[in-house]
Amino acid sequence: MRYMLLICGDESSAEHAADDSVMAGCGGWAEEMERRGVLQAAAGLRPPSDATTVRVRGDRVLLSDGPFAETKEQIGGYCLIECADLDEAIEVASKHAWAKVGMIEVRPLWEP
Amino acid sequence: MTPEPGAAVARAFREEWGQIVATLIGVTGDWDLAEECAQDAFALALERWPRDGIPRRAGAWLTTVARNRATDRLRREAVGAAKLREAAVLSPPDVPGDDDAGSGVGDDRLRLMFTCCHPALALEAQVALTLRTLAGLSTAEIARAFLVPEATMSKRLVRAKHKIRHAGIPYRVPPAHLLPERTTAVLGVLYLLFNERGTRPPTAPT
Numbered sequence: 001m002r003y004m005l006l007i008c009g010d011e012s013s014a015e016h017a018a019d020d021s022v023m024a025g026c027g028g029w030a031e032e033m034e035r036r037g038v039l040q041a042a043a044g045l046r047p048p049s050d051a052t053t054v055r056v057r058g059d060r061v062l063l064s065d066g067p068f069a070e071t072k073e074q075i076g077g078y079c080l081i082e083c084a085d086l087d088e089a090i091e092v093a094s095k096h097a098w099a100k101v102g103m104i105e106v107r108p109l110w111e112p
Numbered sequence: 113m114t115p116e117p118g119a120a121v122a123r124a125f126r127e128e129w130g131q132i133v134a135t136l137i138g139v140t141g142d143w144d145l146a147e148e149c150a151q152d153a154f155a156l157a158l159e160r161w162p163r164d165g166i167p168r169r170a171g172a173w174l175t176t177v178a179r180n181r182a183t184d185r186l187r188r189e190a191v192g193a194a195k196l197r198e199a200a201v202l203s204p205p206d207v208p209g210d211d212d213a214g215s216g217v218g219d220d221r222l223r224l225m226f227t228c229c230h231p232a233l234a235l236e237a238q239v240a241l242t243l244r245t246l247a248g249l250s251t252a253e254i255a256r257a258f259l260v261p262e263a264t265m266s267k268r269l270v271r272a273k274h275k276i277r278h279a280g281i282p283y284r285v286p287p288a289h290l291l292p293e294r295t296t297a298v299l300g301v302l303y304l305l306f307n308e309r310g311t312r313p314p315t316a317p318t
Contacts, residue, residue, distance in 0.1 A: 001280040085282040086232055087290070108279045 002040070002109040003089040007077040009102025029096050033081065038092055044077035076102070117161040120170065125154055128171040129248035132178050134220035137245075137283060140182050143273045147245065149185070153178035221246060223285050229297040230281045237272040242301050244269055 033039035048067040055062045067074070079096070083089040086106070093104045129150065136146035153174045167173040228241040236258065243249045243257070255265035275281065286294045 003280075083280075085280040086230075087282055087286065089280070090232070106279075 001085065001089075002080065002082050002111065003086075004107045004109060005079040005081060005089075005093050005096065006075050006105040006107060007044075007079070007096075007098050007102065008073055008075055008105055009098070010072045010074070032095070033079075033092060038081045038083060038088075040080040040082055042077070042079040045075060048074050073103075115166065117166055118158070120166045121154060121157045121161060124157065124170040124174060125248060128174055129154075130221050130224065130246035131171060132175050133245050133248075134224035135175055136178055136182055137224060138220055139179060140186065141283070143245065143276065145182055145185065146178075149178040149181040150174075152181050219285075223283060225298055225301075226285050226294060227276065227281060227283050229294070229301050230276070231294070231297055232279065232281060233272055233275060235297075235300070237268055238297060239301050239304050240265060240269055241272050242305060247305060 030039060030042060051065075051067045053064045053066065053068045055064075076098075081089060081092055083092060086108075089106050093099060093106050096104055098104060132150045132153065133146050136149055137143055140146060156177055157170075157174060161167070224246055225242065228245060229238045233241070240254050240258065243254045244251065249257075251266050251269060252262050254269075255262040258265060276283075285291075
């Protein structure tokens, strides 16, 4: 099964993103998961202030500056993983360095 | 003196329901189908046992009826072929201890119990699901125990079963290294189950 790990946190946990120990651990995680054949794709996202929200209403394309939801918790990145079941996905997520300072949401992909 | 068939069915319901549902989930991988076929088996027992006599191994009789019923229904359904393939993949191998080798515990009911009590489900959902699938309480009875309307409880159960299927919660006793943390949840639910058993009046199968 494929799961998306959503790397979530608020502004206070974002401070840790600059922390070298967290970033270094993150690098180790990606290497381990690639070796295990679990990690399919991953990326960090630029902050919500760089976001543009797109809607189409009728035949007009409406743009707005910023994220869709003005919440304190934001998605800072994602990892797409392939696991046997939820237990393995939880294990993989809990090894991610970000789990110690922020939160990781594990979402199964919609699959036929 | 031969026991009265109705009482024998009620007794089999108390003793065998959880085992039958657990086995059927193992075979089909479909929680709703498992419950429905188990219900059908008990309904058939109420009809047959007064006429044909009570089978010596009531649990085996009921399991066989329920399993045949499930096979029939999977075959009949339009998606039957696909589901049977799925079931073949999902059903645990008959080799003893293969899946549970790591934990050293092998029992269908235990597998069901640990799946119902998976920490990715809310505690209330864990308890409700265990009462429904293992103890065979009706949705109305569980709703009463939780002091919520039946419709609310019904939604909660459906949601929990959907999550088990769609989020890939494994149907197994967890491997040894996960057992300590998982066992706490199971014990908690067992305790609540015990309380519920103590307070409710005895029920006949529905």
